[in-house]
Amino acid sequence: MELRSDFYINSDGIRLHAVLDRPAEGCKGALCILVHGFTGNMDEDLLKRVRDGMNKAGVMVLRVEMYGHGQSDGDFADHTLFKWISNAISVLRYVRSLDNVTDIYIAGHSQGGLLAMLTAAMYPDTIKALIPLSPAWMIPENARKGEMLGMAFDPDHIPDKLACWDHELSGDYLRTARMLHVEDEIARYHGPVLVIHGKEDEAVPYEVGRLASELYENARLVTIEGADHCYTGREDEVSEAVRMFIQEMTDVS
Numbered sequence: 001m002e003l004r005s006d007f008y009i010n011s012d013g014i015r016l017h018a019v020l021d022r023p024a025e026g027c028k029g030a031l032c033i034l035v036h037g038f039t040g041n042m043d044e045d046l047l048k049r050v051r052d053g054m055n056k057a058g059v060m061v062l063r064v065e066m067y068g069h070g071q072s073d074g075d076f077a078d079h080t081l082f083k084w085i086s087n088a089i090s091v092l093r094y095v096r097s098l099d100n101v102t103d104i105y106i107a108g109h110s111q112g113g114l115l116a117m118l119t120a121a122m123y124p125d126t127i128k129a130l131i132p133l134s135p136a137w138m139i140p141e142n143a144r145k146g147e148m149l150g151m152a153f154d155p156d157h158i159p160d161k162l163a164c165w166d167h168e169l170s171g172d173y174l175r176t177a178r179m180l181h182v183e184d185e186i187a188r189y190h191g192p193v194l195v196i197h198g199k200e201d202e203a204v205p206y207e208v209g210r211l212a213s214e215l216y217e218n219a220r221l222v223t224i225e226g227a228d229h230c231y232t233g234r235e236d237e238v239s240e241a242v243r244m245f246i247q248e249m250t251d252v253s
Contacts (some may be wrong), residue, residue: 008072009064011090017042017071018064018091023055030103030128030246031060033091033119037110038136039167041070046109046235050133053239057246059105064091066115077161077168081115081139082176088119092126107131107242110204110229114139114182117212121185129249130193131242134229135212136204137186143178186215193219194245196238198227220245 003022008015019042032054036042042063051061065072066087068079095104106127108116113135120127142148146155149164155178158171193216197209206223213221222241227234 009091009094011067011087014067014073014087016064016066016073016087016091018062021051021055021061021063023058023060027058027060028100028102029058029060030105030250031062031095031098031101032105032107032129032131032246033088033095033116034061034063035066035088035106035108035112035115036063036069037108037112037134039069039076040109040112041065043070044109044230046133046231046238049235049239050107050242053241053243054246057243057250059246060101062091062095066112077170078172080170080173080176081111081118081180084111084115085118085122088115089122092119092123096126103128105129105131105246107133108135109133110136111139113137117182117189118180118185120191121188124189124191127189127191129191129246130189130216131196131245132193132209132212133196133238134198134201134204134231135195135209137182137212138204138208140177140180140182143174148174183215186212190217192245192249194222194242195219196222196224196241198224198229198231198234200226201229203229 005020054061067083068074068076106116113132114137120130158174160171162169195213213219
């Protein structure tokens with residue numbers, strides 16, 4: 001049996017590119033859904049190292065590329081958090097249909113960390129553990145304030161298009177993002193949470209992750225000193241922190 005499977009998951013007619021990595025043949029047990037960030041993809045070094053740490057702990061990993069990213073359908077300019085939420089529901093439906101999965105975890109980096117937080121809140125009885133990496137959960141609040149990636153805009157007169165780094169983004173991204181209130185969703189999840197954040201994160205301030213860890217009922221914060229937003233050169237530390245967190249949960253159970 002191949003330990004890696006490459007396929008697509010249907011999400012209301014949108015094909016989401018997915019890769020399932022198993023730690024061993026005939027594996028049965030926990031599976032973690034792992035999501036990239038804004039402009040990201042599943043093959044970033046960080047996500048592959050996190051996958052390795054989870055596999056070492058005996059956990060299967062399903063990396064998925066959301067709408068408009070990687071090899072999935074859709075244009076980046078048209079993606080919104082609402083579309084990503086719909087994608088996450090479809091992915092979770094797929095995972096729950098697998099006979100060899102006993103427990104489900106979810107992890108994500110940056111905007112993927114925000115998505116993981118929202119998904120755990122929607123399915124608090126299904127998601128057994130949550131691992132946000134540098135979670136960009138300030139996006140909805142910034143959209144309400146009129147801030148996005150260093151750009152200022154009038155939140156009552158959102159433009160139809162925004163220049164975003166080297167990409168173009170639809171104004172619908174901001175219109176829908178400002179409708180989300182993440183603090184309310186944090187309160188809905190009571191399972192174990194591991195927040196990891198780089199102290200020198202230039203994209204999502206360290207305090208954003210620290211505050212998330214304080215708001216969750218059952219959370220631990222791991223600080224990676226000197227690390228940037230993508231943990232450049234420090235990916236192994238993130239991988240080991242994830243492995244230890246999962247291993248401790250396994251030992252307790």
